[in-house]
Amino acid sequence: MISFGKILFFPILFLLSLVYRILFFLDKSFKKKRTLPSSITISIGNFSVGGTGKTPFTLHLAKLLHSNFPNIPIVILSRGYGSSGTGIRRVTENSPPAEVGDEPLLLKKNLPFAEVYVGSNRYESYLQFRSENQLSTNQKVFTLLDDGFQHHALNRDLDLVLLDCTKLSKTEFVLPLGLLRESYSSVSRANFLIASKFSEEWENPLSKWIQKFKPSQTARFRFSPKILVPLSSGSLERSVKELTGKSIFGFAGLGNPDSFYSSLKEQNPSELKTKSYPDHYSYTKEDLSQISEKASDQNYIICTEKDGVKITSLVDADKNFSKWFYLKLETVLENESELISSVRSFI
Template identity: 85%
Template sequence: MISFGKILFFPILFILSQIYKILFFLDRSFKKKRTLPSSVTISIGNFSVGGTGKTPFTLHLAKLLHSNFPNIPIVILSRGYGSSGAGTRKVSENSSPAEIGDEPLLLKKNLPFAEVYVGSNRYDSYLQFRSENKLANDQKVFALLDDGFQHHALNRDLDLVLLDCTKLSKKEFVLPMGLLRESYASVSRANFLVASKFSEEYEDSLSKWIKKYRPSQTLRFRFFPQKLVPLSFGSSEISVKELTGKSVFAFAGLGNPGSFYSSLKDQNPSELKTKSYPDHYSYTKEDLIQISEKAPDKNYIVCTEKDGVKISSLIGTDKNSSNWFYLRLETILENESELIKSIRSFI
């Protein structure tokens, strides 16, 4: 649904959207593309701004690659959206989320077998990765382009684009009218459409979408809440089922936090209060104090894993934060053998 403000300024926004489309087309058509040497380059992207489940999918894909091709190194190349650092930075588990970005840090913490590099020039980041890891010139590498569908500077072997199934019933518009970076028709450039946050309730809407836009191949990607991981040192992980009948305060800094809140609601807590922050929000001690004040009597305070990597250092060993947790998800990619088959053809 279009807001009143967008209706009021529709003529201006419409013109700006057309200008955006033209500039985007020119950039894609005329930008000189480079090829990452000795790599199988896989782009992971989406149509819209934020909140499609791209980070959980990148985690799933990296683990899938490692289990099927354990001898091939993996590097994830990110621009580090929202980070304050400059130049190319190698991400470690102890990196500052402010310097390298929350998503690259989350990826590295969950993927000890992979390297993550952040930098505005992904070609330079890739060369630095190969140099620092002393790879032979003919050593093949899986190079994953995080948020790469609209990145026109590099050639890729496979394009994977995510579609948020929770938004299929909504009419979406291209920026700045809406949140689409480009129209859904651009799925024609993708090798695989990944139907993210899928469940059976979205099957009819997804089938209609597929019939209309005709993606080459479609993979359904599901999320399941798995467990609650403590944010304070010294506490233990617990089953997500512990939320049943308990009072919960949940907060998230996501582009689309609806599915996160729904996954908690599905556990049937006695009470669920929520607070949303902007995507990639940088939390402060004051924010945590305010959250505590809003939830003085709640059994559990729960955030997303992406938020958790940013606030765990702020909580530390605070015994008053023993009821703070982040939600860890289990992910399932249907028919992933088709994706592996396609990747294997490039090795």
């Protein structure tokens, strides 16, 4: 759906969209690609700007690879979008989120067996990873390129691209008219289409999309609420079932927070108030004070795990934050065996 402002400036935006397409084509066609040595390189990306569930999928994929191939090291290479740090940064569980980025920190906190490196030059990040971990020349490594579908500087063995099932009924345009980085027809480059945020209600529009654009292979990716994790050390984890009949204030700094709010609604609360912040938003103590004031009468204050990694350091372990939690998701990927079979062919 195009907003009134975009309709008003349609001629200018259309020309800019053409320029964007041309520059994108030139970058894809003429940028010299490099190959990461001794790496099984897997790109994880999406068609559009905004939240498609890429981080939960990256977590799921890394755990899947580790369980099937425990002796092969895993490194995730990220640009660290929204971070303030410079150069190549090795992410630890104690890294400041502002320095490395919220998503890389979330990945590291959930994947102690994997390494996460942030830097604008992923080739150099990879070489530093191998050097710092003292890997032998012939030691194979799984390299996951976070947000890598439009990254043209590196060759990859597998391309996985996510499609947001909740947006299939909307007409999408390429930037700056819409939110697409490239048209859906680019799925022809992908080895797997990951149908993200899937539920049975999206099966019909998804089937029509698959019939139209004909991806090589499709895997449906579902996630659902699992538990409530406290942001304050003085509280305990709670079951999401406890939200039934309770009042909730939900907030998120996501590109597309709708699915998060829907997950809260599915718990049948007595009341749900929400507030959205920009994607990768850096929260301050003043923000938390404002949220506390707005949610003073609510039983629970709930954010996403991505927001939680940034807020934890601002939370004081006292009763004022006893009702603050982040929602942890449970993920399920269909056709895992087919994906693992494709990966195995490179080992």
